[in-house]
Amino acid sequence: MKFAKACLIALGLLAAPLPAYAEDGYAHYMAGDRSLPTPGWRAPGLLLSGGGDWDVEAFRWFVARAGHGHIVVLRASQKGELGEAFMKEIGGVASVETFVFSQRKAAYDPRILAALERADGVFIAGGDQSRYVRFWQATPLSRLIDRLARDRPIGGTSAGLAIMGWWGYGAFGDDGITSPEALDNPMGPGVTVVNRFLHLPRMRRIFTDSHFMIRARMGRLIAFLANVRARGAKDVVGLGMDERASLVVDGAGHARLMAPAGTYGWLVQPAGRAQRAVLGEKLDYAGVKITGIGAESRFDLNTLQVSYPAFSGVAQVRGGVLTGVPAPLP
Template identity: 55%
Template sequence: MAMKTLLRLWATFATLLLAAPASAQAPAGYAYYEIGDVAAPTPARTAQALMLMGGGEWDRGAFRWFAERAGHGHIVVLRASGAGDAGEEIYRDIGGVLSVQTIVFSDRAAASDPRVLAILEHADGIFLAGGDQANYVRYWKGTPVARLLNAHVRKGRPIAGTSAGLAILGGTTYGAMDGGSIDSPTALADPAGPAVTLVTDFLHMPRLAHVVTDTHFNARDRLGRLIAFLAAARQKDASAIGIGVDEESALCVEADGTAKLRTRNGGFAWLVQPRGKPALKPGRPLDWEKVRVTGIGPDSGFDLTSLRVTAPVFAGMARVAGGRLFDAPKAPALAR
């Protein structure tokens, strides 16, 4: 009798563990969190879309747009630090989705874990959180996770990235593999140096093959470093251009390539289009005569296919001489 009671208690405990929304028993290499009904059928069709977020606080209208493109179904959050709090916010505060599952990677082996891959296969929308993009490169590049992220958008499903999550979506990525996050003066002083750690052949997103992305853009004065990244990228890719996104802002790209900016604080997206290819030597500062910079605001139109901007907020031709940036257009002050 005592043995039967013990078995029933153990079965009840095991059931509670499997049903728990917080971190379940996961193999070494990742932690897992879930909230909502992960088994419910997706109520609407999904659509291919990109949500390019500059970091900081989220624009909720952008997330509602993303949830709609995900068919109001199942969102998967991928990260390499933190816990399941972002999933809780998406599900409880923003709403409009059936479930959110969060996978927090701590080892490259997790990128081949069958459970992780099955969760990604089931995702209606994928959100790449902020953190350290070097960990994303180390854990995911050349793995089944990277292949599934590429396959996800080919299936007509949306993907989003904020901060480090946006940094890895471009065809050329600043991987921050030097252990830090380089600033504009340092990058312009030596764009061919070891601190400009660009990564290629990682993710392959629609219309981003020749794009280098950057984040926290105006707040951290990153125009100079994005220009330095483009100088290095153009040594191999003559078509490389840059897109920077301000904090609390999101560039929402539809399946046809048309995009609108959504922002909480009046921020912008920055389209950076240099001319030609500069000569680079390790240890030497950058010289580059013509770099067009265009500001995309909430009332602007932007086509990621043609790179055409209608109603730009600002536009101008910057130049770099001796590693110093001149004539860069100034963005209007952000609303606070």
């Protein structure tokens, strides 16, 4: 087994650990051959994945937008296993270089910035988004990701998705806040919203959340929106993504869902500000439009319009209790 693994590493099929640079705040892994030319043309796009198992076709779309070339994976936990997943489960990539951050100073490291400059696509892994915010916000790395998004794909899953909107949940507590907790006190200290961590194209009005329905996150997303709208961000909407579901967005802002049956994207559009969003008090919020993005739907991030929605309805929160969430048709 050890001999076989060594052979796979030699062939570039497993993510081989490189010098860790631990003193510089990161570890470094490589899968594939970075010296190979990029076979195709790269193009801008966004991969918004809700976490859990990857939708293979969505990730192949991402690889194709990267010209089947060189991917850089950014994360702040675990090791280089996503490089192996890209190489063996998705396929069609020349190399995958992974940087695992442990300190903020790594976001200033010229070796990481140079690797991003030459990448054909950038993917932000899951984990703990509070580490991403602490390590990357307002650094050369975050500014470079913004610039790279102009002409190459940027993807994220789970925590990576959570920081792809211009607004997101910082998750600075020990555990992620639940929907009942957020609805009970939408302006409380546990509702740690983050503004303008990244500035990705057409995501200015979007507040993202992942693992959506399986973790019952509709209530907390509505609470997040009540919080940011109370602060003056009157046009922000929510985009929740179910596990295993991915929204792929082309360079013009036109999106479609790639997902197993029974999983969706959830567009959450409140009508104005909450009737009551006060520190220490339960949320009151009427007129929250919810639209399901399904496999047949088309979502325009420019206009926030969904064509051929999977379902739609209007929910409300009264005294911290959420009712009226539309259900997908059987």
